[in-house]
Amino acid sequence: MSTPPVALERVVPMGTAEFAGSLNLAVLTHTFLALVQAVGLAQLRPIFEQPSRNGYLPFAPMSPHPSVPEPPGQPPAPPRSPLNGHSRRAFLASASAGLGLLALGTVPVTADAAEPRFIEDAFAGLAAFVLPGNDAYSKQQKKTFPGPGGVAAGGGVVTRESLDIYVPIQVGEKILPAPGALGYAIILKTITLSVDPLAVFGPFANPFANLTWTKKRTVLERLEDLPILNGSTIGFSANALTTIAGLGVYSERSSFDPRTRQLTGRPVAWDYSNYGGRSDGWPEFIGYLDGVTEVPNP
Amino acid sequence: MRDVIIIGCGGGGPVMAKELAAQGLDVLVLEGGARFADPENEWSRLDNDANNPTSGYFRVGPSDRSKPPYIRSLPRPSYVWQVAGVGGTTLHYYANNPRSQVGTFLGYDGPDKDLYDTAHLFPFSLEELRPYYEWVEETLPVRPAPIGTKENVFFRGAEGIGLKVNHSKEPRRFGYRAQQNAILQPGGTAGKVKDPQYPEAQGCTMCGHCSQGCSMPRRAPRNLKAKRSTDNSYVPMMLTADAWSPGGRPAELIADAYVQKVITEKRNGVPTAVGVRFQIQPEGEHYEERAKIIVMAGGAVETPRLWGNSDLPNPNGWVGRGLTDHHLDWVVGMFDEYTGTSRGQNSAARTDFPGYGAIENVGFPPGLNAFAQTYSDNGFSGSKRNGSPATLAGADSMGRLVGDDLRSMMSNVDGILNCLVIPDDDVEWQNRAVRQVPDLVDTNGPIARIDMMHRKRSARTYNNREFLAAKAVQLLRAAGAKRVHRMDWPPLILHSHSSMRMGLDPSNSICDEWSKARAVDNLYIADNSMLANGAGGSNPTLTTQAIVTRTAERIMTQHFGGEPWVKGNAPVSSTDSRISDAMDAIAA
Numbered sequence: 001m002s003t004p005p006v007a008l009e010r011v012v013p014m015g016t017a018e019f020a021g022s023l024n025l026a027v028l029t030h031t032f033l034a035l036v037q038a039v040g041l042a043q044l045r046p047i048f049e050q051p052s053r054n055g056y057l058p059f060a061p062m063s064p065h066p067s068v069p070e071p072p073g074q075p076p077a078p079p080r081s082p083l084n085g086h087s088r089r090a091f092l093a094s095a096s097a098g099l100g101l102l103a104l105g106t107v108p109v110t111a112d113a114a115e116p117r118f119i120e121d122a123f124a125g126l127a128a129f130v131l132p133g134n135d136a137y138s139k140q141q142k143k144t145f146p147g148p149g150g151v152a153a154g155g156g157v158v159t160r161e162s163l164d165i166y167v168p169i170q171v172g173e174k175i176l177p178a179p180g181a182l183g184y185a186i187i188l189k190t191i192t193l194s195v196d197p198l199a200v201f202g203p204f205a206n207p208f209a210n211l212t213w214t215k216k217r218t219v220l221e222r223l224e225d226l227p228i229l230n231g232s233t234i235g236f237s238a239n240a241l242t243t244i245a246g247l248g249v250y251s252e253r254s255s256f257d258p259r260t261r262q263l264t265g266r267p268v269a270w271d272y273s274n275y276g277g278r279s280d281g282w283p284e285f286i287g288y289l290d291g292v293t294e295v296p297n298p
Numbered sequence: 299m300r301d302v303i304i305i306g307c308g309g310g311g312p313v314m315a316k317e318l319a320a321q322g323l324d325v326l327v328l329e330g331g332a333r334f335a336d337p338e339n340e341w342s343r344l345d346n347d348a349n350n351p352t353s354g355y356f357r358v359g360p361s362d363r364s365k366p367p368y369i370r371s372l373p374r375p376s377y378v379w380q381v382a383g384v385g386g387t388t389l390h391y392y393a394n395n396p397r398s399q400v401g402t403f404l405g406y407d408g409p410d411k412d413l414y415d416t417a418h419l420f421p422f423s424l425e426e427l428r429p430y431y432e433w434v435e436e437t438l439p440v441r442p443a444p445i446g447t448k449e450n451v452f453f454r455g456a457e458g459i460g461l462k463v464n465h466s467k468e469p470r471r472f473g474y475r476a477q478q479n480a481i482l483q484p485g486g487t488a489g490k491v492k493d494p495q496y497p498e499a500q501g502c503t504m505c506g507h508c509s510q511g512c513s514m515p516r517r518a519p520r521n522l523k524a525k526r527s528t529d530n531s532y533v534p535m536m537l538t539a540d541a542w543s544p545g546g547r548p549a550e551l552i553a554d555a556y557v558q559k560v561i562t563e564k565r566n567g568v569p570t571a572v573g574v575r576f577q578i579q580p581e582g583e584h585y586e587e588r589a590k591i592i593v594m595a596g597g598a599v600e601t602p603r604l605w606g607n608s609d610l611p612n613p614n615g616w617v618g619r620g621l622t623d624h625h626l627d628w629v630v631g632m633f634d635e636y637t638g639t640s641r642g643q644n645s646a647a648r649t650d651f652p653g654y655g656a657i658e659n660v661g662f663p664p665g666l667n668a669f670a671q672t673y674s675d676n677g678f679s680g681s682k683r684n685g686s687p688a689t690l691a692g693a694d695s696m697g698r699l700v701g702d703d704l705r706s707m708m709s710n711v712d713g714i715l716n717c718l719v720i721p722d723d724d725v726e727w728q729n730r731a732v733r734q735v736p737d738l739v740d741t742n743g744p745i746a747r748i749d750m751m752h753r754k755r756s757a758r759t760y761n762n763r764e765f766l767a768a769k770a771v772q773l774l775r776a777a778g779a780k781r782v783h784r785m786d787w788p789p790l791i792l793h794s795h796s797s798m799r800m801g802l803d804p805s806n807s808i809c810d811e812w813s814k815a816r817a818v819d820n821l822y823i824a825d826n827s828m829l830a831n832g833a834g835g836s837n838p839t840l841t842t843q844a845i846v847t848r849t850a851e852r853i854m855t856q857h858f859g860g861e862p863w864v865k866g867n868a869p870v871s872s873t874d875s876r877i878s879d880a881m882d883a884i885a886a
Contacts, residue, residue: 130672130700143701158346165366166352213701217678224375224677224684236372239675239788242698243377244351246672250708251346251665261342273664274710275640278343280514281503284446284642285489289453289476292442293483295465297432 117205119160122185123245125209127155129216130242131249140203143213148268150249154256158248159241166237184241191219191226300326300589301858303574305557305604308386309839310825310846311595312532313434315549317850319539321860325549326587327536328576330368330596330742331382332361333553334389334529335885337513345665348510349390351377356390356511358382360579361554370599371734371747375675376789378748380597384553385529387597388839390509392645392660393480393525395440397431398841399652399722399834400424400468404802408470413653415758418620418725418831421802421811424468429865430844431467437535437869438480438526440840444489445476446504446642451633451715451777452659456649458776459769469650477646477658480526480840481508482873488515488524496522508644509666519878531872538880542870554579556742560592560608562818569611571821581741591820591857595846598794598827599731603746605798606733611817614805618732620725621748621797622832624655625755625763626790627719628670629693629770631779632707637715640664645718649773654762655721655835657770664711671707674698675752676786686786687753687760691767692775693784707783715777717770720793721762722835723755731797750789762835795838798827800845813849820857822849 121137128137133149150156163180188208192199195211195218202210208219223238250273255265270277302318304311307329315325332355334340341348341355348354352367358380359367370378381389400406401414403424420427434440442465443449453463456474464473482501487494489504496518503514503524512525521534539546561573573588594601602618610617639661648658662670677684679697690696699707707714734747755763767784774782800823801807804816813828815821824846826838833841847864854860 131705132701145702145705158350162350162352166369217681217700221677221682221684231373234372235374236376239375240351240377240673242700243669243673246700246704247346247350247665247669250668252344253346256344256347261347263344269664272705273667273708274712275664276712278507278663279492279505280516281488281492281494281499281505282638282641283490283492284504284506284638285484285502286445286447286450288442289445289449290463290465292465292476294441295467295478298428298466298468 118189119181119185119206120156121204121209122188122206123156123159123181124151125156125204125206125211125216126159126188126241126245127151127153127249128209129213129220130155130245132213136203137209140210141213141216147272150245152254153249153267153269154251154253155245155249158251158253159245162244162248163237184237187223187226188219191222195219195222300324300587302326302591302593302853303328303587303589304593304595304824305560305574306330306386306595306597306600306825307384307528307533307551307553308381308595308597308825309388309391309528310842311386311593312528312536313843313846314593314595314824314850315536316532316539317847318854319536319549320543320546321854321858321863322545322547323854323858324547325536326589327549327551328555328557328574329382329384329551329553330556330579330600331359331384331386331553333384333551334511337511337523337529338516341511341513343505343507343510343513345510345663349666349669351379356381356383362580365580368742369740369745371738371745373747373749374752374789376748376750376752376791377673378599378791378794380599380791380794384533384551385527388527389511389529391527391837391839392477392508392643393527394477394645394648394658394837395435395438395480395840396478396648396650396656396836397467398836399650400470401653402831402834403427410653414722414834415724415831418796418799418801418806420830421800421807427841427844427848430847431840433847433864433869434840434843435478437872438531439482439871439873440478440480441483442476443479443481443643443646444484444502444504445646447636447638448642448659448661448715449476449647451635451637452647452717452773455773455775455777459772461649464650470652472649472651474647474649477643477648479643479646480531481512481643482522482524482526502643504642506641506644506661506663509662520881521872521874521877526872534877534881535870535872537884538877541880542874542876554582555585557596557604558584558607558742560594560604560610560821561586561588562608562610565819568819569817570819577742591822591853593822593824594798595824597825598797599746599748601823601825601827602731602797603733603744607743610815610821613817616799616806616808618730618797619727620799620806621729621731621750622723622725622793622795622829623729623750623789623791624720624793624832624835625723625752625759626721626792627688627763627767627787628673628785629717629719629767629774630671630707630783630785631715631717631774631777632781632783633713633715633777633779635778636712638712639667639714639716640711649769651766651769652834653722654765655719657766657773658718658720660716660718662716664708667711667714667716668704668708670716671699671704671783671785673787673790674785675788679703679783685753688767688784688786689764691764691784692771693767693782695781696784696786698785699783707781715774715779717774719763719766719770720835720837721759721766723759723762723832725796725799725831726751726756726759728754731794748791750791752789793826793832793838795826795829795833795842796831798823800828800830812852813845814852822853824849
């Protein structure tokens, strides 16, 4: 049991606030150094340059994808993010081939309306890659399955949530939403453009989600091989990205209310894995090997 | 001034606390994570809610799950699968309690002695540790696991590749057996119905949720929950020591108390531990407390980190070095029959290959199965190989399963059978868990950095892994698998040990044969980090708990004038009704 430490000798923290603030800035700096090295400073500059609402780094939760319902129990959509107005600038800055085609006017621009979904589309595209279904992302990648897939299971949501909570940012006494999902959405986009520059043109705000399934695999293979990540503090995560999505697409997330931590129904993943579901017990007890219930000491 | 302060309430700390509290010492236990006092309601037993590595209730982080987890620097593809909280990593372990392989001990002279990591043996004989093994096995208690469908399928495969049953606690030849595990055997309606409740049901209900925390059977007293994670066994004992031990004194436990520094002072020119500084998490007050003896038990990652952050001496450079993780791998077979993989105990069967390691079966709900099947150092199955030296080892395919392949394999979670490959791996200088250099810090100080040179393991480690992977493939085929797939995992640091290893040689060990830190007086280590080696591929918890029991006796006799109590005596079982009654009184 947890006992309040009132009986213990209290010591005065030595510069705790300054200590914590400066140290977390170090985490921030280190992490973004890794991201900048990975994707190139030009990719991040448009984001950093924009003043934020609160005077700190301009990251905030993204609004949910209007065409992909959040699982029941999701909190209301937050206000439009400062990033939303700049994701287009960010990808235009990097998509030179795309710009060329735009200048020629030969390719219709369809991404504008989808820009607020830059992050969500990246990870929904990943969920569809891990487990195709009958959703729009699976259709776009030209690999589908006649039934619910990873998107419906909440695989993209799990991946985004996992990445966002992992990298904390604290500036002074302010704790800001973490940019882990944003960082990887940018990385996915950047590698995507090296694989297929035409992917900027498609129904989804993040070019990764516009790729075919095979090209998505190529992007993820290149991500895994990205030399700058291997050796950085977040070197583990390039390999783990698909794995977190794997957990998500077979998890309970589609029918989980994070506020009550209760199920709101039977998760779709339990159906397509033929899972009997959570139970207090099962009639699985057969007996003991050779009837041995106790092994003597040597 | 306390008698003893124990840093960490995981697999080892509560053992130390229970033994010393039973002797009447004033013991304080500080745990950096949560205390789960009401597991029936706190644990949803859902894959993502429980086991998500960043936000699940079984993560390494403060109890407030809106806060980020504790950050570690993992510069290479890897994942450290630990749990912070009262119970530590035993909260999600399968409670497998094999003894360390016989060849890992000093003095072993069997014909296969050269197969082991002979440069890093335990600094005592198996005969020396045996009484402490027996003591822990009776306290938890440890017994043969009950058999379900997936164990029957596994044993069929083991027979099919020519292995014979071997019920021994100390196997000296290849063979198979039920796990010696610390899960109360099913009684009454347990294992026979879907809705068992205490007292009609006692022991394991075969619910399949060992990895999400054991709160079954419902309504059972805390110390009669089936799985003997320390929160269900040693923690209740340490908190109620006065109820079951004459002269005992309850230990005090503070959760969410992160120790940031071990305080030392020079005595006769020798650094001597005198206290600790800790902070209530995540941003609470700082406190300082002093004791005659300090015990570090934060685990194989946090103990070397704290050592570094406390500026304790590192005269031979081995602090954090020599980390072993069993170089785990995963092989899965697909069957046309019901295997019951999502039901029953998560792992109740094993094969032993002394000198090489072991293979055990593992069952999961679908989310963790998919997690295991999408984690690979070998690229995507059917695509490029990604440079890994691992071979197919006879499997049909290798690498991450995604798309149609994943859907096919996972189309019936109770139609697959998993084999966890657990090689005996070498202690190697290159593999480490240390304080981050240059300093990258969180509010608890410089964070830990883990380096596991996965593709540069010793030849013996690599060969052991290939040998066992091939055996696992053969076993699954012999059991009737229609398709066998090898994952070739990157480091999944689930069994982590020997980063603060004990040894006879002061030039390559941190602790002496009593788990006492060589460089600091009055400081002991009581977690997996002090293990001398990888235990021959045996799951480490039992060996750690046995050594900690031996160390507790040493502390009592050397520092507090006590007498030994283990040899020749029988312990009180953690299921004793006096503990149940006392826990009820505390809860009230």
